[in-house]
Amino acid sequence: MRSIVGNAAVADEVTRLRAQLERVQGRRLDAPVLPVHPALAALLPGGGLRPGSAYSLGSSTSLLFALLARPSHDGSWCGVVGVPRLGAEAAESAGVDLSHLVLIPDPGERWLAVVATIAEVLPVVAVRPPARAKDAEISRLAARMRERGSVLLVQGPWPQTEAMIDIADPVWAGLGDGYGLLEQRELTVTVSSRRFPVPRRGRMLLPDAGGSLTAQRTAPVPAPGWDRAERLPAAV
Numbered sequence: 001m002r003s004i005v006g007n008a009a010v011a012d013e014v015t016r017l018r019a020q021l022e023r024v025q026g027r028r029l030d031a032p033v034l035p036v037h038p039a040l041a042a043l044l045p046g047g048g049l050r051p052g053s054a055y056s057l058g059s060s061t062s063l064l065f066a067l068l069a070r071p072s073h074d075g076s077w078c079g080v081v082g083v084p085r086l087g088a089e090a091a092e093s094a095g096v097d098l099s100h101l102v103l104i105p106d107p108g109e110r111w112l113a114v115v116a117t118i119a120e121v122l123p124v125v126a127v128r129p130p131a132r133a134k135d136a137e138i139s140r141l142a143a144r145m146r147e148r149g150s151v152l153l154v155q156g157p158w159p160q161t162e163a164m165i166d167i168a169d170p171v172w173a174g175l176g177d178g179y180g181l182l183e184q185r186e187l188t189v190t191v192s193s194r195r196f197p198v199p200r201r202g203r204m205l206l207p208d209a210g211g212s213l214t215a216q217r218t219a220p221v222p223a224p225g226w227d228r229a230e231r232l233p234a235a236v
């Protein structure tokens with residue numbers, strides 16, 4: 001009887017703490033996620049992009065396209081802010097549905113206000129910050145994202161992220177002895193999150209011969225020696 005009562009008390013305490021954490025974070029921990037390519041889903045916490053969360057990305061445009069492809073094709077509107085050289089043709093080749101993509105190449109000095117505004121209506125917002133934002137502004141944006149259930153993808157360091165995603169060890173294929181064309185790039189995608197005891201990584205083709213993403217190995221592999229501080233490794 002003591003064991004049963006004890007287990008019940010533990011279960012009640014876990015439920016209470018879970019509810020408290022969800023109130024603080026403004027979202028349910030088991031809420032549905034926005035789906036992404038299966039190769040990326042195997043690495044991300046929850047298997048997709050968690051509404052109300054921010055993700056810190058490396059500078060790779062191919063990685064950004066890979067994360068936007070599935071949500072846009074599933075009907076979720078996506079916005080990209082502060083990336084003036086983003087090519088629509090390249091995005092479409094990578095699988096992004098241009099009919100559900102909004103581009104704001106030059107948001108100006110009030111870029112954070114622009115991000116907050118479009119996050120009111122778009123489920124996924126990507127931004128390349130031109131400058132460091134103030135902590136108070138970031139906190140207000142985070143609260144708005146949680147309230148609206150929007151996903152924020154930031155190319156660069158960002159505090160309190162759900163996960164940090166970057167690429168490394170790229171190897172291009174297609175060039176011969178001074179001739180030929182670049183056809184595809186094999187690389188490692190690494191995801192680090194507070195929800196993981198160790199980071200995860202997977203070897204992928206990004207882009208593959210068709211311009212999109214193909215998994216080379218489906219099982220996520222822990223990444224040894226990853227710096228777990230609040231920063232990204234060098235951009236590739």
